[in-house]
Amino acid sequence: MTQRSDIVTLADQFQILASLGRDLRDYCAPLGIDLDAIAKPLQIDTDCFEDFEARVSFDSFCRLMEALAVISGDETFGLKFGRFSKPSGTGPFGFGLSNAPTFRDMLTFYAKYVRIIADLDVFNATIEKNRIAIEWTHSPLITQCEQFVDYSAATALRLFQFHAGRPFTVLEARFERREPRDKTPYNDLFSRNIRFGAEINELVLPGDVLDSVNPSADRVMFDFMAQKCEAITQKLNRKKDIITMLKEEFIQTMAKNDRAIADISRRLGMSERTLQRRLKEAGSSFWEVYENTRDELSLRLLKDTDLSLEEISHQVGYSSQSAYSRAVKRWHDMSPLQLRRHLRAHA
Template structure:
């Protein structure tokens, strides 16, 4: 279910450096997590995000540094993500940078779920990751610092007016997060977000090369979107649903468009596979519910939110149908059997 979620291998270069500075040889750990360290120096190469998250969580534990991902993100070179990173480096204004992310992220990023909102006073960039990736707090930290690095450069002193929200729980030392991310930072958010006042969008990037930006943007526009899905339409629907849990679920019409067929044809293909969109959503929620109940300390209301239920009572009813008992009793029984929950991610 997770093999199709990938990120740029360039993210790992600073991870190796930070581990070495802390006396840890990260190469064998990377291999044990299913990664090839030889890929890390190639910004065009892509690696498994779930494996990379395991790699980061393991290094944070081995180094005893709960902010390992944050520090690795701060050490990341701005061009490490490839053409998108270089284009952002040369965006003429903050507004150009926002539009570039909005228009081009699907060409380079199959791991992140973005939403863009406009109010009368600000632009809000919001992002999260597939709920199937349960343990990801270190990656959330790394990716957040990497994502805002370009806006820090462009906005300069104006960055002090930016607001930020991060999905990780409040750490013991929040000051280091406010130093690396933003002074106005909220923890425990439903999704990560950067809120930029509209009157800062015209701020000129002092490091920009507008001609190079136009060239890179044109190159990016010519590239196809990364979908990360296979040719089987039923499996494609299942993967899209899994990755959308906790978000607004796509309609049958939207799924038909993404699989390149009519609604009637997609409905027939699902029926031939003895399933339906409703059953796929229900099965995906059940599988993730079991994972979250067994592997985390997330509260029932938090799990309900990750699964996309409108109320905790709806989750409780579904869990009772899936597991034959309440979610709290199911968790206690599995814990007693030896499947101890891990930390909140």
């Protein structure tokens, strides 16, 4: 039988700073939500939210945010929590940002040390003549993250406006999340020029904020926090293993049924022979990783979404629902509907 502990996957290697959840209890209490009861099945001990050095599973934290949005009945839960949470909840990173002498200093610090906050795949800050483009994304293995995307964008905008010394309108915004039922809160907070379902998250800021001065900055404290963050970053630096890299590639192309080993090895920047050798050294094979990724994605979609079996069949790369059903039966000795009921009963 498949339990939650059986489907702990490579997504759990990605982590975020636990103290991002420090204000969740205060935010949830007026809503009548028992935070501990929601966090426990996700294997999150909420006591760690008070620890500025602790880290938790990025995937589990995202799932917690999604669950809280559903329970509260508020699809803008992440946006509102982002505006509610205190910037001091991020330890040396937050203290460093708050003491940056200028907007430019803040942005440089943010880009250099943001991975202290979360294991991001991409974070770029591009300064052009009249605009500043900030883009970010995370591993595609983290599949339930709409509320976290909202939360991270809202907290980033608040920080940027603080350092600009004034509210400003975002020139453009793009988000990976699906389009919400009501776009008004997103238009009001970010921009009228906003797009959902994008390949990467992006906020484009007006260029004239770049040399804004922070009147409450402390240069000594800023330099000290930079040293602290540098030390933390050195401890966190790691390279993805070959199985993680391959799974991420499969997740991104699964629905297109794009599984030619020659094409995938080229996108990973290596020869087909090198990819196969590295997989063998890791005790696996190309097709084993592919089937495991299919199974893992299937489990997540059955458990965490209300997509139809036909839609899930397409998402995991099967040409028909019947072929998908046979695969699930082979993997778990039950039908997809039976497996969905089982997963939700044991969540």
